Amino acid sequence: MPKMKAFNCFEVKNxxxxxxxLYFYGDIVSDWWGAWQEEDQYPEAIKNxxxxxxxxxxxxYINSGGGSVFAGIAIYNMIRRFAETNAVSVTVDGLAGSIASVIAFAGNTPPKIPSNxxxxxxxxxxxxxxxxxxxxxxADDLDVITTGILNVYMEHVKEGVTEDQIRALMDAETWLNGRDAAEYFNIETTESVAEIAAASGGYVARARNVPKDIVIQWAAGAARNKTSDNQDARSAVLNQNKKRDEIARIIINSL
Incomplete structure (x- = not known):
């Protein structure tokens, strides 16, 4: 049975x-059916x-572990076209990982990345x-896709940074904080925030080299949030039931 979820889950804030x-706070997915949570983004939603x-x-604002390569590249190209005639700024709130790191360079000014x-x-x-x-x-296809991603990175590197350097970082799965990233890319490093939020979505869980201090900080934040999550559980269930009833009414009315 196909999954059921609320319509119009894409939300523009402020x-x-x-x-x-515009917030990228979940996975980057291919389409509406792949968006398992409201934070997930997909090309059609961004186009609209x-x-x-x-x-x-x-x-x-980005706090995402990434997702679909082709969806992410499509989103990057759409935002780049938009940036040709409009001001677009990008801030990494916690993590721009995997294909979300490509989207981080979609603005017409260097992305802002806090030092933490x-x-x-x-x-x-x-x-x-x-x-x-x-x-x-x-394997051959992945090599071609890697070159495409590398081409995007090379459009945003600092003068003197070579393709071999960036390729080596990709090979090693490299985590760069704001200051480290600024050694390779055109980035505006900002002051660290008190705490970075754990990136939501399933793709970040596949990463191999997550720094230990990030794991510890995310775990501490999850523990602090557990109490408030429990307090919100009842209202979450009620909201879920409300959405379920709304979807049921839509389906019934369409029959």
Whole structure:
């Protein structure tokens, strides 16, 4: 049975006549059906959002472990086109990891990354099954995709940084805090915030080299939030039931 969820889950926050805020706080997925939580973003939602924001400045905030490579590249290219005629700024609140690190460079000014927030870059990966020929083809395809991602990074590196340097960082799955990232990329490093939020979504869980201090900080934050989460559990259930009833009414009315 296909999953059921509320319609119009994409939300624009702090929209005014002159500006709008856009949050990437979940996974980057291919389409509406792949968005398991409201924070997930996908190309069609971004396209629809941007079409209504012409003439406005756009503030993008990122705390995402990444997701679909092709969805992320599509979103990057859409925002880059929007940035040709509109002011677009990007701030990394916690983590811009994997393909979210590509989206971090979509603005027309260098992204802002606090000294205790992170940019994580690595090579793309895929799940594949099949015979030896299938596996070899997938390896070749991943090499091509890696080059595409590398090309984006190279458009935003500091003068003197070489392709071999960035490729080595990708090979190693490298976590760069704001100050470290500024050694390689055109980035505005800002003062550290009191605490970085744990990146939501499932893709960050696949990372191999998460720094220990990040794991400790995320775990501490989760423990502090547990009490308030328990207090909010009842209202969350009630809201979920309300959404379920709304979806049921939509389906019944469409029959």
């Amino acid at each position: 929209e005014t006549a002159t500006s709008a805020d 959002f941007l079409s209504g924001q012409q003439g406005k400045s756009l503030n993008i 927030a992170f940019l994580m870059i690595h090579n793309p990966f895929a799940l594949v099954e099949g015979n030896a020929a299938d596996l070899r083809k997938m």
